[in-house]
Amino acid sequence: MRHGAAVAIIDALGTVTGWSEGARRLTGHSAEDVVGRPAARLLAADPPDDVLAERTGTVALRHRDGHRVDAALTACPVTGADGRPTGFVVTADPPGTTLAAEAFEQASMSMSVFDLEQRYLRANDAACKVMGVPESALTGRFFADTVEEAEYNTGFLRHLREVAETGRPVRYESFAAAPALNREHLWSLEMWPLHTASGELTGVAMAAFDSSEQYWARRRLALLNEASTGIGTTLDVARTAEELIDVLVPRYADFASVNLLDWVLGGQEPPMIPDGGGVLHRIAHGSTHAGDPGAAVRVGETDFHPPHSPPARALREGRAVLSQAGEPDFTEWLAERNARSPQGRPYRQAAGERLTAWGLEEAAFVTELVVSELVTNAIRYGEPPIQLRLIRDRALICEVSDASSTAPHLRRAHAYDEGGRGLLLVAQLTQRWGSRQTGRGKTIWAEQALPASDHWREPPGFGASPGNGNPHGGT
Template sequence: MDTANVKNACSAGASPGAGGISGSVPRLRPRAFDGLAAAVLDQRGAVVRWTRTAQDLTGFPAEEVCGRPVQKLVADLPDALRGATEMPESGRVRLWHRRGDTIDVTFRTTRVEGSAEVLVLAAPTHHVADHEQGAALLRALSAQNRITIALHDTDLTTVQTNATPDVLGGRPVQPGTRLCDVLCAEDAESLEGILRQVLETGAPVVRRNQRVSWRHDPARQHALSLSAFRLEDARGRPTGVAALYIDGADHLRARRHLDLAREVAERVGGSLDVVRTAQDLADVLAPAFGDLAAVDLAHPVFDGEEPVKRLGGGDMGNAGLAPATAVWPAGIKRGDPIPLLPDHPTVRRFRNGETVVFGLDDFTAMVGDPQLVEYLVPRDAHSVMVAPLHARGLTLGAITAWRCGRSAPFTEDEADLMKQIASRGALAIDNARRYTREHRAAAGLQQLLLPPATTDTPAAETAGAYLPAGGGAEISGDWYDAITLPSLRLALVAGDVVGHGMRASATMGRLRAAIQTLADLELEPDELLTRIAELVQRLAAEAPPGDHDFVGGTCLYAVYDPVTRRCAMASAGHPPPVLVRPDGTAEAVGISPGPPLAIGCLPYETTTIDLEPGSVLALYTDGLVEQHDGDIGQGLRHLTDALAASCRPDRALDETGQALLADLVDQAPRDDATLLLARTRAVPAEDTALWDIPADPAAVSKAREWTTRQLTTWGLEELLFTTELIVSELVTNAIRYGRLPMDLRLIRHDVLVCEVTDSSSTQPRLRRARTTDEGGRGLFLVAQLAERWGCRHGQNRKTIWSEQLIDCSR
């Protein structure tokens, strides 16, 4: 401070300009000096100089203060200052204000060189505290190596900064530089636009995320978080912009890791296919985590089996590569085996469940074989990370991620992230593996339980087609069957069991076996379904608690007789069959469906229709007609139209069935779809013979004559003797134990069928006659002479039949 000026000011009783600077000097001063009062004391402590700022602070003008002891201005003089001959270097006191109150000030003293006078500088304590705190804050911010502070003037030129060379990749930042001297032109222009907006509007910018590249290294990007506010002078005029650039690399990395973990959770595990899950995992990792990613699995995992306990390179094959456009070394592609790596401590760490990171040199040294390195290492790769896929105590495979070109090497925190991703991915792959195993078992069981896809019988040619739910992803209990019956008849079955999976397949197998057994008893369709419903109710009662409602199903059972050309059918809650006539017209058969099999509270009703030779009868499950928004009526009409168009005489039935399933069912149906097609045939009239039997024992000899004459006409003389014996015994039993009307029918095809029908419901019984018995040997003789024999009951009638093979080689 110019003491001469201060002296002149006090002597003249005038108030100098700001800071006591003479009027010839422009009135400019930093805001830090606002409110700073100055006074000069003599050796006795009396005021000899008094500045305008001192007057502003206390309200006392110079003429009222000069010459008086400074203690008179101090209220509550501290004991340390009472009687003191020298002023302390600094302190805090309360000064009187002219208006009568006091002011808390902080002061500092210094002796004027070459004089006994003392210069006292004072300012309100709260101003001093503000400046001290502001200075401390600025020093703390400037000391943070992750926060760069830059003060820019109104031209956005850097005036001051704490940026060190290591912050900007070894490039120093000098005052007077601009952002374009440090950053790439495009990034500098973007940041200057933000700073210019702050300068013009005064609205601060807080945590604006920017990605920038240094001018000397444009290929690498850095994440910055920018906060900026405008600087103003005492009059509120803009003087520049203060900008805080915070290194956002950690935040960006954490955000990227969080996003990657979320994407793994969302995208991996949505498929129950092992290879699809592995590919999804690779797609998530590349290029978000590494430039290239591969997922390799143990060979048994592909088939749903458990891997060996300790995996090596030769035990695995590739299941997923990403990105799809990447060119892998040596043309590696999905399914290729992974070469066996040499025994190495790092390989042993992987086998023990650790995630390992290699530099290119370390990986090359570990492999040792240059040809193997060339086979495994992608072009321009410099860093690789390998993580085991470990779940439920099994090592299923490995994830390999590569970084190439200018990408940063893998870090330890990224290894921790990869460990988490591998854990989640391993669980998803293991779920798919376990599902694959169960699905294969269920699918195998289903195929074993289903009949042959095609059959060829005297009654009809049949072809069955089955499509599991989910495009093969699910297996349920839908089935079809074609069962040959005596007298050239054919039983057709379509059924649908509640539920999916192994349990449904097992239930389906039990029902199919039961229906085949009951079909051999030649029950009428309504009676057979009643017996099956009772069986299902017993199965439901045997089911574990809580599973009773999951045992049930529907069934359609039909029996076609090629001699009478009639088909009898009954339904247990099953959709009606569709009939396609030889002229190409088609319609759903009008039947009265009874309750589903698990309910069975109402009786079933048999419906009988006539079928022309060459007609096609289509039995199906509801999965085939529920594709159109659940509207079964619309689905049935669509199926009927498709059958009318497809069931041509010149087209094979199996080809027709497969084409219909492909056309009518979605790519991934919600339920199984089953279709059974039967093209009917008829036994010609000349191959059958029918005679009424009178209730007269003499009719037995008549029946032998009819048989002899008919077999001779058919050229079956070699069967005359056995057939006459069979006819004699069957007709004798009918006359003795049966009731009128009675008839004898012979049918010729690949077998000779002999049928005797009467109106009695008495069940014939095969027994072994004693030596002294006069009768009881009839059915025993029939059983010995015929290939097979049996009895079936109809409404108010029964038929005993036998079959003999015909030598077709003649």
């Protein structure tokens, strides 16, 4: 018997025939008190039926001094040479073991246990929720095989190895994403070594507390403090708008603008907000793109906002309005904005004329928006000359080429980046997109399905790109 284990041996008649030192400490009864006597005398209450059927569960025992002891018991049958049962070996976990296991499983913070080679041994419910898989999908797997390659995951693995090698605990904070989370969170993590009773290092335990709410609360407080001292230093409306932009860009936004109604600039009494759209004056804007704010409206100009646009809705509803790519109203508003931008206007016009000649007016709205985004992307991040090509085959393919060999990347969506949202919107509007290197730079292509009514086909080879016969080349 292992040292300290609470173990009893009971024969087929229910008589105690063996009694460990751990059993004595658990119940207060010595071996002389119980060996040779019925095991039932040790019970403080009849075991539940499900415990008898499963031979495992919590059983109420009577301590030698009379108080009740609830212990998690497991009975393993013992058979003789003829295969008949001769009794049971009953083991009891120390008091609180079951409760401790439940505490681990039900903890609100993510908790995991790893072996010394960074393989999962256990993961509680919170950890499984973060990882997006059940515990069975993690157990036995290396941590590195369960997450994407990212700097924060490399750091996590490095700290696990540090604890396993040094036997010293580690505590740190990290901004990190997880498979089941939609954005990065701020985690406060602690890792500590696990030892046997003899001191041998056997594993590493980890607890991660999501402190994102506290972090963002501190950031909001800091923003309010900064705004209170940096915005409104003068009575000039335009200067106040510029100070607001300075606070927002680039710390919180890639692009921001301030647009005002006529009565604000004229010092008049505020009129009723119309149910329809309205005209706003651009008095300030800012962008992370130096020298190219990506704005469809210049400072000092006016702009009409249709009823479905986010600014018109915000005025009408008297609250903040959050819009994003993929929403029909936002896509329509963005298309209208881009149509007024000088960037890419000739390209859109040429695309529209070609689609009309092909009888594909139905596809014009999405195609012109895709052209606008690809051309704007090339103007901002590529090098001239910039060329547009439309290919009508089994699908409608739009290609924009420039002289830069830099590969394109999806960038995070920014709701008011007026001059072009880049490739994220293209990816959402088209069936697929990609890029290929050419001898003179690169080409970015996007493919749309043709309208159902269009059955036209060009002769073989029409519009195919040189190289491998694939109109898309590589992705």
